[in-house]
Amino acid sequence: MDEVNLRLLAELQRDPRMSMSELARRVGMSAPAVTERVQRLEAAGVIRGYRLEVDPAALGLPVAAVVRIRPGPGQLTRVADAIRATPQVVECHRVTGEDCFVLAVHAPSIPELESILDVFLMYGQTTTSIVVSTPVPARPLPLPAWGA
Structure with a gap:
């Protein structure tokens, strides 16, 4: 990963919809060279x-x-299959520790959330925390400093 690629990634993380010509202008290269990279x-x-x-x-x-x-x-495989089949699960991580999965779930109401959770209760235990705020929303990965 060279400095140019890191600059390209930084710009694309700020605005992934920018055109290749705009990206090229921002990093001081030609549009074809940027497109290729x-x-x-x-x-x-x-x-x-x-x-x-x-x-x-x-x-x-x-x-x-x-x-x-x-x-x-x-029940591990059944839980994984149930997670994949549940569209309200927008994120899933297999983790170490006492629990095997951590999910992010969105629902229209608490009763609907309860219905979603009931599917997983057939295969194991759930622990649920309702999100009350998001002080750090999803953000781009920190890019390594060039030469580090």
Whole structure:
């Protein structure tokens, strides 16, 4: 990862929708050279995608929760399958410790959240925390300093 790639990533993290010509202008390169570098970063898996952020509350999903799941014996695969089949789960991590999964879930109401949780209760224990605020929203990864 050279300095130019780090500068490209920094600019794209600030505005992933900018044109290649604008990106080229910001880093002082030609648009074809920038396009080639970005394509190489994509092909190498450094840039995994571009995403749209939507306010869940604006879509009628104002209840956000963090759910930890501890599967019962032999239920790990069933829990993972249930998580994948639940569209209200927007993020899932397999973790170490007493719990095996940590989920981010959005629901239209507390009763609907309860219905979502009931699916997982068939396979193990859940611990749920309702999100009351988000002091640090999703943000870009810190990029290493050039030469570090």
